[in-house]
């Protein structure tokens with residue numbers, strides 16, 4: 001008889017967010033708590049690994065207690081535990097992995113380590129995520145997204161195009177050669193004095209600007225049709241900022257933000273569409289922190305609509321790091337029979353093909 005995984009605890013601590021979530025029957029989020037460390041790292045302009053680990057340690061037990069309380073459960077009600085095992089910061093990941101192992105061992109319930117990127121993909125299976133390109137997709141049952149899908153995973157650490165063939169079966173088509181999409185948003189925002197993380201601030205500012213005000217470069221890679229490179233674009237933006245400063249001109253921040261965002265999102269959308277067409281796949285799934293970007297969501301929705309493709313978008317609450325997506329990926333892995341034992345370890349450089 002197959003086991004039922006009614007209640008799964010998800011744990012996420014790969015970077016600067018400590019998160020715990022409780023998932024019911026693989027799709028309904030009963031609790032989803034995220035304790036962001038942004039304030040802690042802000043003064044340093046980026047994440048300080050040692051500070052991140054210590055903060056995870058101080059937060060994680062309390063967060064799990066609160067998540068269970070919010071779901072009106074106790075530890076004894078859980079049927080399984082899923083935890084991010086990588087990629088990410090080694091010390092940070094270890095906090096989540098050790099906590100998950102200790103709990104699974106003491107409760108005698110199944111444990112599964114999850115690739116963080118796979119977690120992002122599964123944000124689309126959470127009950128209030130929705131497809132947005134046709135009315136049929138708007139009402140789709142989130143637990144029944146058909147494969148194959150063309151996946152575009154865009155976060156602070158990764159930019160990848162992959163064919164999602166089935167649950168847990170992926171074929172990587174291409175990824176970034178240098179900066180990830182979210183990383184370049186953060187770096188450009190920092191250079192413009194917008195703070196960290198820059199993606200959401202830049203997204204808001206861009207709404208007031210002209211996306212075609214600045215002419216910025218678009219890198220096309222020879223012999224790598226599905227790869228990305230954003231470092232040339234980043235340098236061009238930084239150069240524009242310096243040039244304006246040297247001329248004593250006031251930087252038109254909203255225009256620059258809008259032009260930069262237009263250049264990144266147009267590339268992402270164009271490549272995702274082209275990859276879907278080239279592989280005869282009629283459905284695109286977006287995932288990762290940058291999937292929260294309003295211009296990217298809008299562009300993808302319009303291009304998919306115009307090309308007769310169905311688009312799946314995670315709801316905004318589940319785009320950036322959270323533990324509900326980890327619990328959801330865990331649900332599917334546990335159902336498929338995957339189990340980890342107490343040798344489970346953090347895998348800081350875990351790749352996309354696993």
Ligand code: KG4
Pocket residue numbers: 120154155156157158181182183185186197198199200203288289290292293294319320321
């Ligand atoms: O997926 P995520 O939470 O963490 C990683 O796994 O890396 O992604 C965080 C990234 C950051 O770079 C952040 O600036 C970016 O996602 N991000 C956005 C937006 N919201 C978050 N980028 C562009 N527009 C947004 N609205």
Ligand code: ZN
Pocket residue numbers: 116120155156288289320321
């Ligand atoms: Zn992430």
